Amino acid sequence: MSTFLLRRLALVLPTLFFVSLLVFGLQQLLPGDAALALAGEERDPGVVAFLRHKYHLDEALPVRYVLWLKGVLSGDLGESIRIKRPVRDLILEKLPVTAELAVLAIVIALSIGLPMGILAAVKNDSAVDYAATMTALWGRSIPNFWLGILLILLFSVEWGLLPASGFVSPAESLSRNLATLIMPAFVLGNALAAVLMRHTRSAMLEVLSADYVRTARAKGLSEAQVVLHHALRNALVPVITLGALEFGELLSGAVLTEQVFTIPGFGKLIVDAVFNRDYAVVQGVVLCTAIAFILLNLIADFAYALVNPRLRG
Amino acid sequence: MINWRTLIATCLFGFTLSGGAAVAQTLRIGLAEDPDMLDPTLSRTFVSYVVRTALCDKLFDIGLEQEIVPQLASQWEWTDDKRGLVIKLRPGVKFHDGEPFDAVAAKFSIERHLTMPGSTRKSDISAISRVEIIDDHTAKLVMSTPFAPLLAQLATSAGTMMSPKAAQAAGENFGSHPVCAGPFKFVERVVQDRIVLERFADYWDKDKIKLDRIVYLPIPDTTVRLANLQSGGLDLTQVAATDLDTVRKDPRPKLAAVNGIGYSGITINVANGERSKTPFGQDARVRQALELSIDREALNQVVFNGEYQPGNQWVPPTNSYYDKERPIPARDIAKAKALLAAAAAPNPVVAMTVTNNPVVLQTAQVIQAMAKESGFDMRIQATEFASALQLSAKGDFEAFLLGWTGRIDPDGNIYNLITCNSPFNDGHYCSPEVDRELDAARGVEARVDRMFHYRIAAEHLLLDLPIIYLYHPKWLYAMSARLSGFTSYPDGLIRPQGLRLD
Numbered sequence: 044m045s046t047f048l049l050r051r052l053a054l055v056l057p058t059l060f061f062v063s064l065l066v067f068g069l070q071q072l073l074p075g076d077a078a079l080a081l082a083g084e085e086r087d088p089g090v091v092a093f094l095r096h097k098y099h100l101d102e103a104l105p106v107r108y109v110l111w112l113k114g115v116l117s118g119d120l121g122e123s124i125r126i127k128r129p130v131r132d133l134i135l136e137k138l139p140v141t142a143e144l145a146v147l148a149i150v151i152a153l154s155i156g157l158p159m160g161i162l163a164a165v166k167n168d169s170a171v172d173y174a175a176t177m178t179a180l181w182g183r184s185i186p187n188f189w190l191g192i193l194l195i196l197l198f199s200v201e202w203g204l205l206p207a208s209g210f211v212s213p214a215e216s217l218s219r220n221l222a223t224l225i226m227p228a229f230v231l232g233n234a235l236a237a238v239l240m241r242h243t244r245s246a247m248l249e250v251l252s253a254d255y256v257r258t259a260r261a262k263g264l265s266e267a268q269v270v271l272h273h274a275l276r277n278a279l280v281p282v283i284t285l286g287a288l289e290f291g292e293l294l295s296g297a298v299l300t301e302q303v304f305t306i307p308g309f310g311k312l313i314v315d316a317v318f319n320r321d322y323a324v325v326q327g328v329v330l331c332t333a334i335a336f337i338l339l340n341l342i343a344d345f346a347y348a349l350v351n352p353r354l355r356g
Numbered sequence: 357m358i359n360w361r362t363l364i365a366t367c368l369f370g371f372t373l374s375g376g377a378a379v380a381q382t383l384r385i386g387l388a389e390d391p392d393m394l395d396p397t398l399s400r401t402f403v404s405y406v407v408r409t410a411l412c413d414k415l416f417d418i419g420l421e422q423e424i425v426p427q428l429a430s431q432w433e434w435t436d437d438k439r440g441l442v443i444k445l446r447p448g449v450k451f452h453d454g455e456p457f458d459a460v461a462a463k464f465s466i467e468r469h470l471t472m473p474g475s476t477r478k479s480d481i482s483a484i485s486r487v488e489i490i491d492d493h494t495a496k497l498v499m500s501t502p503f504a505p506l507l508a509q510l511a512t513s514a515g516t517m518m519s520p521k522a523a524q525a526a527g528e529n530f531g532s533h534p535v536c537a538g539p540f541k542f543v544e545r546v547v548q549d550r551i552v553l554e555r556f557a558d559y560w561d562k563d564k565i566k567l568d569r570i571v572y573l574p575i576p577d578t579t580v581r582l583a584n585l586q587s588g589g590l591d592l593t594q595v596a597a598t599d600l601d602t603v604r605k606d607p608r609p610k611l612a613a614v615n616g617i618g619y620s621g622i623t624i625n626v627a628n629g630e631r632s633k634t635p636f637g638q639d640a641r642v643r644q645a646l647e648l649s650i651d652r653e654a655l656n657q658v659v660f661n662g663e664y665q666p667g668n669q670w671v672p673p674t675n676s677y678y679d680k681e682r683p684i685p686a687r688d689i690a691k692a693k694a695l696l697a698a699a700a701a702p703n704p705v706v707a708m709t710v711t712n713n714p715v716v717l718q719t720a721q722v723i724q725a726m727a728k729e730s731g732f733d734m735r736i737q738a739t740e741f742a743s744a745l746q747l748s749a750k751g752d753f754e755a756f757l758l759g760w761t762g763r764i765d766p767d768g769n770i771y772n773l774i775t776c777n778s779p780f781n782d783g784h785y786c787s788p789e790v791d792r793e794l795d796a797a798r799g800v801e802a803r804v805d806r807m808f809h810y811r812i813a814a815e816h817l818l819l820d821l822p823i824i825y826l827y828h829p830k831w832l833y834a835m836s837a838r839l840s841g842f843t844s845y846p847d848g849l850i851r852p853q854g855l856r857l858d
Contacts, residue, residue, distance in 0.1 A: 075742030079749060081392075083400025083476050084761060085772065086749070086780050093474040125392045126547060127531060133547060192579055199587035207584040208575055210549055305575045307549035315390065315548070320742055 051344060055337055062333040063115070063326070067108050070322050077320030081124050098124055098323075111326065120330075121323030123316070130327035133312060138331070140210060141301075141308035144231070145293035147224055149286065151232025152239050157282070159236070160243025164251060165270060175240060182237035187230050191303035194226045208305035227304040231297050235289050242285050246278035253277075287343035291336040381857055382569040383839070385850060386581045386593030390548045390574040395531030396516035397468050397475045402761055402848070405513060407551055407572050409849045412536030414515035415443060415462070416507060422617070422675075422764050422846055424507045428457060428517050428537060438502035438801060445493040449560045451519035452541040459495040463487040464520040466497070472528075479772070479779070480514035481506065502799040504806060508765035539565045539852055548574060566841070566856040585609055585834055591857065592835040592842065592850065597660040598715065600832065609834045614844035615665055615674055618762030619769065620719075621825040622646075622708065627784035628751030635701035636754060642704055643821040645695040649730040650723055651687040656827055659719050665828040669814060670769040672828040677766040677807060679814045692730035705733045708755040709748070711741045719826075720757055748782040756782070759829070764847060766810065767798060774822060785822035789813075 078094040079086060095101040099110055114121055120130035163175035199207035205226060211219040250256065251274050259269045294309070301310035309328055316324035391404035396412055399405070415429040426432075431444040449457035466487050469477035483503035488496040499506070509515065522535035533542050539561070540553035551572040555565055573590065575581040582599055584590040586606055595603055603609055624643060625632040636642045652666035668684040671677050696702050706727075710720045717738060724734040739747065748756050763769055771794050772778045776786035790813050797809035817823075831848040841854035 073743075074746065075740070076746045076749070077742075079745050080742035081400065085476065085479060086745075087476060087479045088779050089478065090474055090476055097474070126390075127393050127395075127398070127528065128547065136547065192583075195580060195583045195587075199589070200583050203587055207587045207589045208580050209573060209584075209589065303577060303580060305549075305573070305577075305580060307546060311548050318740070318742065 066329040080320045120327035123321050123324050125319050125321050130323050137309050137312050147228035148231035149290050152235035155236035156239030160240040163244040164247030179237035179240045182233045188299045188303050191230045210306050227300045230300050243282050246281050250274045250278045283343050283346050287339045291339045294335045295332040381567045383567050384571045384591045386590045387572050387574045389576050393531035394534045396513050397472050400476050410540040410852045411538045412516045413538045416511035418511050439499045441497045443495050447493050450558045451537050452535045453519050453522050455519050455521050457537050458492050459489040461520050462495045465517045477514040480509045504801050505765040505767040564853040591839050595832050595834045597663040603834045612833045612844045614831050616829045616831050617846050618760050619825050619828050620759040621823045623756045623783050623823050625754050625783045635704050636706050639699045640820050641695045641699040642701050645692040647824050648688045648692040649727045655722050658722050667825050667828045671766050679811050682818050689729050703731045707735045709737050709753045710757045711744050712738050783822050790816050
């Protein structure tokens, strides 16, 4: 197990290096002059020249990359040209917001997707199975931004039950925090639940037809014990993979959902940074997201081994 | 029988209130985007200006008719040679940190705007060569040549006064916690979430301030911003013309509107590189034909529900500097075709760059359809904003549908956009005659004298048409019925004086 983890950890640094090169390079392909975009409406040539020099936009690409990498290795992710704040501070401010939204979304997704998937598999080819499949299709097909606006119109404008947008930190007020996040979390979780439901159903169907499950039934165990104790453990392996990947995707910022609900998280941060050519912010956020993905994959691998002892060798 | 909806509403309402009672006079204003820095010297966005209006007073302000009114400067007088402006400063004014506002602070603030690296205010007041302190509350701004727009410039961000002590201590990080002399002081900012200000108890005009707090909430999506207003999450916000019908059908919010000072128009590449070498770029008759193809009032009706002001000059028809002898030309397809025939270009192909915005795209499509009737083959190239700016600066465009937020003085809507070699004259139009008149208009103070020169400039510009002006947007506001005392100003800024929540 420790050899397994060490091997996985050894791949982290090369992966991060490759990601940093990729995001740096891809940004440069974006058309548009960052200094011009950020110089304001009047585009004073003096301001444009100043911005280019201060943020090394007049240097060659390899020089800019090395300067940025040096900063990263010393903990300095650079500064947002637009609002003149360290990127590190912005990330530390936004990460908890997106993390909380992601956790809530995953909780909702698991709460809906797992039971539905199990039920659909157990009641395979029945009305329950079809209803669950249709619900999953609905969840996956509806565009997030449309569902978000619909929820705002109903729950905020029509019924006045929830705030239309914005975010309150849990430290300020937990109840208001949940009130601001429940709709965006549902929008995200609803789409995820559909995916989780389908994968759980497929995995469960495969496992339920296995010999050992037949043996468990033959031994006289209750259906609940067979399904939940014997079948589910093995069916969870692909679901864990999917859950980890989807959680990583949520952490990178649910761009549309954060825009609609004005949640000040990663998604909103990176969208604004791309449009404003705020390169340092984009690079910093993508690097953090890459780290998060890698860590989540590691956790997923670790969880496999826990769930399935055969993988611990 | 249980009313489940009422029960759920009560529970959830309890949730939202249980975080603590709201402050009574807290005004929540929705913004179209998150401001950049709040540093008056470095900031580049309009929404930052909206926030700074409550934070930072300026030497001057404007009235409802765009006239210059005193703010931190109580009186002013030009010297005989018009190269000096003597300003009497209001006594007894304090900055938010308790430091006094005086001639030293005024000199510091103006010099900061002029000399700080990256200052976006420098070009506004570059006519000032030095600031002299006459006494504690009198300063003299000395210019190398007369510059009539100076008062108007000092009624914008370039006239913002800052605490020297706080600005020197914070340096280029002043924007993280600005310290000025406005009615509200800075409390906190969470990027992309909120900016909170609270009333400054020692404000010099505190009797006009009824609010305790202002919270600015950046909400880029117009539908969501409106939803917030309708659900009580906001008290005041700007709305798009396309949302007016929705607001009018809802009995909850009130509406206010005022003619703005900006414009939207088609900038034409007449001399910037290879792409100017088209009949459209080289021959004014082809540009005149395009203008005659456009029905500006119909455009206004279709795209903006008739809410905006059609225009054909750099100032709106309601502006005192508008040349009434050159009104908006009526649509005339026959004349347009005749002009194209005379120019030997009966079916000119024109690529029009537009930004990726639904309203701008719709405007372009209407123009395209109108122009087609005269024989134009107009191709719309939707481009992301930053890319479009770069293409425009490089001359890689033929026509660019673009707006200008507008300045109080008419010079601000024309000089740097049209004079030879000026920084945002992307079409590279150059007319020594126009330059001469615009320079002369800067050197005289009286409106009638300035108008004389603007008329001559208009004579050239409305024939050459380096920019085809189309319309002037209005500032449209929707607000809670609880809000009273709101006055809309032509510069679009929200002034907190007189605002109250009932």
